[in-house]
Amino acid sequence: MKPAANSPAPAPHAPVAHVLDAFRLDGVRALVTGASRGIGRSVAVALAQAGADVALGARSHGALTETACLVAKEGRTAVPVPGDFAEAGVAETVVDDAAAALGGLDVVVHNAGVLPSLPDGSPAMAPLQDSAQEDWDRVLSVNLNATAALCRRAHRHLVESSRASVVLMSSLAGVAGTPRMEAYAASKAAQISLARSLAAGWARAGIRVNALCPGWTRTDMTAFAASTAPLSDWLMAHVPMGRWAEPDEVARAALFLASPAASFLTGQALLLDGGASVPDGGLAGIPKPPSPFAA
Ligand SMILES: NC(=O)c1ccc[n+]([C@@H]2O[C@H](COP(=O)([O-])OP(=O)(O)OC[C@H]3O[C@@H](n4cnc5c(N)ncnc54)[C@H](OP(=O)(O)O)[C@@H]3O)[C@@H](O)[C@H]2O)c1
Structure with a gap:
């Protein structure tokens, strides 16, 4: 049993023989949500390559099975724990299913997320005044x-772990704000706030x-944006590094945060944005094409 929240600070992490050992997750039991594709699939594989067994959350059973095969190729256990986070009570079930299948939980990378969308599922980049309250709610x-809900339920499992770490997949939008994606940006900002609050509240429990x-x-x-040249060019003109991130680049950062390499790092929002959060002020001389949103 871990110490209570008001106990003295837990003992520091044991030193490692080699610095790269601190990035390993051998024997760690991890839940990765949104693991059916994209960033979440890359995170699941990265954690498995580092030695973790992984429970995989999302709605699409078939795609989760494909991710499970990729994890199994790394010699680790993979357990799909499907569920729709839009439904009440599902986050709790996913957490409990993951903990039951893996025999506990040490790491949670909660990555499932959605953009505002039109009824046909296509992304809706509309200003707040033109958007529907139903979409905000969704x-x-x-x-x-x-x-x-997921963090609340995960606490009871993580508190039993000696290497507990939670990574919430927020966004640059949550730090900087994003017009035409207000609901998304607000939800991602709230995730950062939640991470900071929980970090302080759970630190003495070693989480x-x-x-x-x-x-x-x-x-x-x-x-929708990457495949539309004017929009992609416009967006990338605001990224000093001038390109899109790839999912495996995000996965490496998630591995770092989840691993003992980040053993003294908590309550932080790590930006991984090719410099997009640094305004160039025009002084870097990065050319800006015409905005596709200009009236
Ligand atoms: N791509 C970016 O530029 C970017 C930038 C910053 C942050 N992010 C964040 O990174 C995370 C992953 O994004 P991505 O780009 O990899 O997106 P993606 O390719 O659309 O993947 C989203 C994942 O979330 C799952 N998901 C969506 N709705 C769900 C629901 N109701 N219940 C359970 N699972 C659900 C999806 O699985 P199913 O459809 O199978 O349910 C899928 O696995 C998101 O939180 C996103 O906000 C992305």
């Missing part, structure tokens, strides 16, 4: 309410909590 329900904030990353979620 985005906040999946991105924020399920995050709180680290951080938010990871990627910028524009090439996945299904952003295919």
